[in-house]
Amino acid sequence: xxxxxxxxxxxxxxxxxxxxxxxxxxxxxxxxxxxxxxxxxxxxxxxxxxxxxxxxxxxxxxxxxxxxxxxxxxxxxxxxxxxxxxxxxxxxxxxxxxxxxxxxxxxxxxx
Amino acid sequence: xxxxxxxxxxxxxxxxxxxxxxxxxxxxxxxxxxxxxxxxxxxxxxxxxxxxxxxxxxxxxxxxxxxxxxxxxxxxxxxxxxxxxxxxxxxxxxxxxxxxxxxxxxxxxxxxxx
Numbered sequence: 385x386x387x388x389x390x391x392x393x394x395x396x397x398x399x400x401x402x403x404x405x406x407x408x409x410x411x412x413x414x415x416x417x418x419x420x421x422x423x424x425x426x427x428x429x430x431x432x433x434x435x436x437x438x439x440x441x442x443x444x445x446x447x448x449x450x451x452x453x454x455x456x457x458x459x460x461x462x463x464x465x466x467x468x469x470x471x472x473x474x475x476x477x478x479x480x481x482x483x484x485x486x487x488x489x490x491x492x493x494x495x
Numbered sequence: 496x497x498x499x500x501x502x503x504x505x506x507x508x509x510x511x512x513x514x515x516x517x518x519x520x521x522x523x524x525x526x527x528x529x530x531x532x533x534x535x536x537x538x539x540x541x542x543x544x545x546x547x548x549x550x551x552x553x554x555x556x557x558x559x560x561x562x563x564x565x566x567x568x569x570x571x572x573x574x575x576x577x578x579x580x581x582x583x584x585x586x587x588x589x590x591x592x593x594x595x596x597x598x599x600x601x602x603x604x605x606x607x608x609x
Contacts, residue, residue: 388537416596427501427585427600471538475596481526481545483598485537 386411388474390486397493400461405470405489408454413477417455419448420471422488428471431457462493497522499601501586506606508573508580516571516604518586525591527569528598531555532583541584544569545591573606581608 387410397403409417416435420428432441434450441448445466447458457470469488476482499520508514518527526545530538540553544563558577563569569588573580583605587598 418597420600425583425603425605427499427603430597430599433597473538473598481528481540481543481551483528483538483540485530487535487537 386474386476386478386482386484388472388484388486390470390472390489392489393487394490395492397459397462397491399463399493399495402458402460402462404459405457405491406454407457407472407486409472409474409484410453411474411476411484415475415477417450418473418475418483419446419455419457420473422469422471424469431470459491462491464493464495467491467493499586499588499599501584501601501604503604504602506604508606508608510608511575513572513574514606516573516584516586516606518569518571518601519567520569520586520588520601521567522588522590522599523566524588524599525566526589527563528587528589529553529559529561529569529571530585530587532585532603538585541571579608580606582606 389408391406419431422428432448437452449456469490471488472486473483502517528543529541542561544550560572586601589598
C-alpha cells in the first residue's frame with residue numbers, strides 16, 4: 385500500500401536553530417514529491433516539487449532534498465514567521481490524479 | 496491575479512440539510528480536486544475532475560456530490576447522507592500538461608454541523 389509518513393509530528397525550535405523535517409514514502413512508483421506550507425485556518429501554499437533522487441530545491445531559508453526513500457525539508461536559521469505546518473505529498477505513477485499526503489509537521493519557532 | 500477562491504469561508508449546517516461549497520479558479524487549469532482535512536489526518540480526496548463534464552470519485556466520496564459544467568468551477572455538495580461532515584474542505588487545481596504536476600489550493604471552507 386502506498387504510504388507517506390512525516391516526522392516529527394511537532395517541532396519547537398529557537399530562532400536561528402536549524403533543523404530538518406522528514407517525509408518518508410513507500411509507493412509503487414514516484415512521479416513527484418511536493419512540499420507545502422499551511423498556516424492555521426488557511427489552504428496549503430506550494431513550496432517545492434522534486435522529481436528524482438538527488439534533486440534539491442531552495443527558497444530563502446528552506447531547502448528540500450530527495451532520495452529514493454525519503455525527502456528532507458531543511459530549515460536554516462529559522463525565524464518566528466516560519467512557524468506553520470509543513471505538508472509532504474507524493475504523486476504516484478499509478479494514475480495521474482493520485483496524490484498521497486502525509487499528516488504534516490507542526491513547526492513552532494520561538495523568538 | 497490568478498488564483499483559486501472558495502466560498503463561504505465558514506459554513507454551518509443543520510442535521511438533514513444539503514449544503515454546497517463553491518470553488519472557482521482563473522488559472523486556466525484543467526484538473527480540479529476536492530479534499531477533506533481532519534485533525535491528525537492527511538488530506539483525503541473526495542472527488543476530482545480532469546475535464547469539463549467529467550469527474551471521478553476519490554477515496555471518501557460517499558455522502559458528497561460534484562458537478563463540472565464549466566472549466567473554472569467545481570462546486571461540492573455535502574448531502575445529508577454524509578454522517579460526519581464537520582471538517583475543513585480544500586479545493587485544488589492543477590495544470591494538466593507537460594511537467595506541471597503540483598496542485599494549487601484555495602483558502603478552504605470550514606463546515607460545522609450544528
